[in-house]
Amino acid sequence: MTRAVVTGIGIASPNGLGPTAYWRATLHGEAAIKPITRFDSANYWAKIAGEVPGFEAGRHLQGRLLPQTDHMTRLTLVGTDWALRGAGVQPNDIPDTDIAVITAATAGGYEFGQRELQKLWHQGPEYVSAYQSFAWFYAVNTGQISIRHGTRGPGAVVVSEQAGGIDSIGHARRQLRKGVQLALTGGMDSSLCPWAWVAHQASGCLSRNNNPKRAYLPFDRDASGYVAGEGGAIMVLETPESAAGRPGTRIYGEIVGYASTFDSRMPSREPGLKRAAELALRDAGMDASEIDVVFADAAGIPELDKAEAEAIKGIFGPYGVPVTAPKTMTGRLFAGGGSLDVASAILSIYWSAIPPTVNVENPVPEYEIDLVMNEARHGKVKAALVLGRGKGGFNSAMVVREYR
């Protein structure tokens, strides 16, 4: 079976731009949930978010791209550039038809969309941007990456809310198995504008606590919802043979297992997260005892936390494996979150350290999980399980392992 290794990681996270800054901040537990600056939050009950600071699109992208792209597309394009640079891929290294682009989306270029909707309804149809037809829609990031890097292989976009960031990488691995050499994959998301914010509030999942240290507390007895953030990760996934074609290419780790399942609406049925994890382990040909850490979905909603803890306990036993949720530092990043968790898992393996879960002080004892709190744990990490759930019933699981 064709193998899939990660050779480049582009990260835009509220607590760091690029894998080095992100990893340093994440290991140190640097939280980046803060009062919203992107728009005036005075009239909204939720007032905090994880914003990516210091990102000046104009420093990275040509001027002509700015009027035609939403913020999330700019993050995506820059993240992709960084991932390719990290992987040492030069134009023409790989035939353009042998490169796939598979991204995840949640809500498209929403801020761009709000602006154009406002122009349409306040000023008139003649004021709407000629770029609206593609800057808002869900397929935009895959299309723009393909154009920017001249990739002419398969392209796809999956939407399964927060599980999508994992699904996109799973689908990219599928493309490698179908014969492409390299895939640019992952998700970057941003929907920090008023029109998106009322939708986030309507989800019923945001925490009503506006204290950044007390708002997003997965597995804690004070769990009250999550905080929304922006950012994510784009990765270079390729076959080992492809990576070997560029001597000196660093291989961070390997994607060895993936599965996705869906929760029934019938309360009599068990939630699908445990089954997704078991199927991913089976896909990897691995036993639960070989997993050194679980990157949890960490919804921060008591019944969902309980379900996830039960899934983990069901597979690993009580306190059977370290569990962590670095997303407590950034907030949940939607399509970007699953891929950033996979990136974090890969970096854990590469740097032999498990990043901490921050702000959680009182984990619910009945959950019986070994939550990595406050301090990073240093030591060999050979394999990690990443869990992700999307609102509506989506469950995805991915197993990553050191490359050998």
Added chain:
Amino acid sequence: MSRRAVITGVGVVAPGGIGTKAYWKLLSEGRTATRIITHFDASPYRSRMAGEADFDPVREGLTPQEIRRLDRAAQFAVVAGREALADSGIEFDQLDPGRIGVSLGTAVGCTTSLEREFIVGSDRGKYWEVDQSYAVPHLYDYFTPSSMATELAWTVGAEGPVSVVSTGCTSGLDSVGYAAELIMEGSADVVVTGGTEAPLSPITVVCFDVIRASSTRNDDPTTACRPFDKTRDGLVLGEGCAIIVLEELEHARARGAHIYGEVAGFASRCNAYHMTGLHPEGIEMSDAINIALKQARSDATDVGYINAHGSGTKQNDLHETAAFKRSLGAHAYKTPVSGFKSMIGHSLGAIGSLEIVGSLLAFEEGLIPPTANLHEPDPECDLDYVPLVAREAKVDTVLTVGSGFGGFQSAMVLKKVEGAGR
């Protein structure tokens, strides 16, 4: 032994009628269902026409809560989904739900509901800070289109892999291609797939207006979409949905199912060229066709019918004509080609699935639906586009293609399966 993905059930919501029977009647008679938009006052816009579905959610059996909760596109998916399930004859409650998946295509998701709610929350665009007190309870479901896959998965009882595929105007082909991959790799035995779109709202109309992609033949809406015709002046929007039950071949045979056909080959390509523009040579679409044919173990000469993208824009029709010639060579000139958008408009992320269903029905009926409104062939479009009137033909291999914003080019090969009579 390799697993094969076959189609055993179909359901349709389309302009011209609800249900597969009404859809086929329209296609086979070569009638058009495009008209002046009635969903809203389109008089301020450049293009004021669309293929609208006469869809009454109450008559179609949706409950008050479903009607309140679901965007029109999701309502289509539930109604067409129920028809497809019944048509397949599968006792879904007898299957292992973990082996049932969903893959639903949509290009613009719940845009219609989002725009409606934006108008209220912003008081017609007056306020940037949209008023939170006007948010409806299901606003987040409109915000992310994965909610539509959730609804379809609930309709089916799926607990396997579930996802939305959103690649613009190729979504309806790509979702089915993705579903076939799930079956072939063994992740599911049955995947309920297809595409749905109800994009007819001012913001969508304006999107196509500002780039002048849509037809302005507002005085003659029933003949406005004219693929491959010299007088063509753009696409006509549409809405609709096709849901397809895709099943592993042996699974279908074991229960004696009626098999419409096999998804024998599928490929997608990015053109790396332009977000809305097409290179006239059609290289990437041709690449996709070649790979899909190879995967189907078919030769170009096996193709008995090409279901074209046929959007009726100047550039598209030249682009795909070039792609067909590039891939099929001399055989392209002998192969009937037709475009359904001439009859039902361009329903963005749904149309690819509607075209698959129409192509499967062409197998069943031995009849190739025509390209409507093709009176004056464009000399540069010099293939056999089956103008105006359906044509009897025994076909066992169909090529269907799609092309969309973002540069996506997709191709699928559908084959008739031997010994699959009802």
